[in-house]
Amino acid sequence: MTPGGSADRAWADRQPPDPTENVQVTGVHCPLGLPLLRSLSAATESVNRSFERLATGGRINRASDDPSGLVASENLGAQSTTIRAENRRRERESIVLGAQEGALSAVSDMLIDLDAIVVQAANRGAVSSDEREALQVQANAIVDALLGAAA
Numbered sequence: 001m002t003p004g005g006s007a008d009r010a011w012a013d014r015q016p017p018d019p020t021e022n023v024q025v026t027g028v029h030c031p032l033g034l035p036l037l038r039s040l041s042a043a044t045e046s047v048n049r050s051f052e053r054l055a056t057g058g059r060i061n062r063a064s065d066d067p068s069g070l071v072a073s074e075n076l077g078a079q080s081t082t083i084r085a086e087n088r089r090r091e092r093e094s095i096v097l098g099a100q101e102g103a104l105s106a107v108s109d110m111l112i113d114l115d116a117i118v119v120q121a122a123n124r125g126a127v128s129s130d131e132r133e134a135l136q137v138q139a140n141a142i143v144d145a146l147l148g149a150a151a
Contacts, residue, residue, distance in 0.1 A: 103149065106149065107146060107149055110142050110145055110146055110149075111146070113138075113142055114139055114142045114143070114146075117135050117138050117139045117142070118139065120135060121135040121136070121139075
């Protein structure tokens with residue numbers, strides 16, 4: 001062909017290839033290409049998994065990483081949730097028991113005071129009738145308080 005011939009015009013009229021089209025190269029044969037491509041793909045996936053583990057901080061990020069480890073992890077998570085719920089329930093019980101202990105302590109103190117009043121009033125030789133009446137008023141007040149606490 002001569003310069004400026006029809007083949008040169010066809011080359012000049014050609015449009016650049018569309019980057020979205022798949023370009024196929026035929027007739028190229030590289031016997032090491034496919035194993036190298038597989039090796040590169042495996043290495044890339046290994047690096048990506050390592051980055052994922054570093055980013056999440058977890059050894060197991062998906063079920064395929066360690067199926068039995070994932071099951072064990074899920075079981076531990078369920079047990080942990082159950083234990084936390086049990087701890088919250090026991091904390092509430094502890095608060096209730098603390099309140100009941102406080103009430104029983106107050107009742108015990110009132111009974112000790114009532115016992116002291118009865119012993120004092122029983123000493124007829126050292127206590128006058130007016131003092132006995134005052135002790136009776138105190139004893140009645142303690143009994144009323146005990147009945148109020150029992151209600």
